[in-house]
Amino acid sequence: GAGVSQSPSNKVTEKGKDVELRCDPISGHTALYWYRQSLGQGLEFLIYFQGNSAPDKSGLPSDRFSAERTGGSVSTLTIQRTQQEDSAVYLCASSSPGSGIYEQYFGPGTRLTVT
Amino acid sequence: GNSVTQMEGPVTLSEEAFLTINCTYTATGYPSLFWYVQYPGEGLQLLLKATKADDKGSNKGFEATYRKETTSFHLEKGSVQVSDSAVYFCALLNAGNNRKLIWGLGTSLAVNP
Numbered sequence: 001g002a003g004v005s006q007s008p009s010n011k012v013t014e015k016g017k018d019v020e021l022r023c024d025p026i027s028g029h030t031a032l033y034w035y036r037q038s039l040g041q042g043l044e045f046l047i048y049f050q051g052n053s054a055p056d057k058s059g060l061p062s063d064r065f066s067a068e069r070t071g072g073s074v075s076t077l078t079i080q081r082t083q084q085e086d087s088a089v090y091l092c093a094s095s096s097p098g099s100g101i102y103e104q105y106f107g108p109g110t111r112l113t114v115t
Numbered sequence: 116g117n118s119v120t121q122m123e124g125p126v127t128l129s130e131e132a133f134l135t136i137n138c139t140y141t142a143t144g145y146p147s148l149f150w151y152v153q154y155p156g157e158g159l160q161l162l163l164k165a166t167k168a169d170d171k172g173s174n175k176g177f178e179a180t181y182r183k184e185t186t187s188f189h190l191e192k193g194s195v196q197v198s199d200s201a202v203y204f205c206a207l208l209n210a211g212n213n214r215k216l217i218w219g220l221g222t223s224l225a226v227n228p
Contacts, residue, residue, distance in 0.1 A: 033215065033216075035216075038166040041220065042204070042218045042220040042221055043204070043216070043218040044217060045215045045217075048215055056215070059215075091158070091159065093159075102162065102169070103149075103161055104161075104216060105161070106151075106158050106159040106160070107158060108157070109158055
């Protein structure tokens with residue numbers, strides 16, 4: 001079946017511009033995660049959505065970052081007034097409570113470059 | 116807090132060599148443990164998992180055993196291939212409310228023919 005999809009696959013933007021990154025989770029998966037993978041570093045948790053519960057935003061690095069999930073499916077991560085340190089690969093993952101093990105399935109990522 | 120420590124890379128091996136990538140963790144409760152792999156130019160993929168002590172996860176010739184006494188989940192493969200060249204990430208799943216993965220920094224593996 002279809003996996004997690006993300007768009008765009010690559011985004012180059014100028015410092016100070018806003019960007020929106022999109023994630024389409026696997027159908028039926030109620031949990032959705034955003035991570036950031038910076039060059040030479042591990043994955044950094046950003047935000048977590050679970051069903052209709054309030055999202056866990058504890059990983060967002062600043063108030064320039066926000067995310068929403070509409071209708072319990074598609075999610076958009078927005079970065080306002082981008083900075084060069086925001087350059088990274090942004091990964092989305094989804095999981096299903098029904099799995100019993102909460103395996104997370106990852107999308108291919110969006111590579112963001114801020115010039 | 117919860118954390119994962121894995122051996123630093125890069126690791127360079129010849130084809131058919133034995134592979135071990137060490138991973139140790141610190142966690143409260145009983146986390147689930149995972150190895151993910153990222154092949155060049157591709158997204159992260161789940162390689163194997165274990166959910167309780169003494170479980171052995173295995174896939175594609177790779178194995179890892181959940182050792183609670185040593186808080187370890189070392190990845191092993193008896194005979195690596197060039198196609199195994201990738202970055203390997205150890206992770207634990209927090210047993211708390213948010214179910215977020217706690218990641219190691221990744222270990223790059225290069226297998227030469």
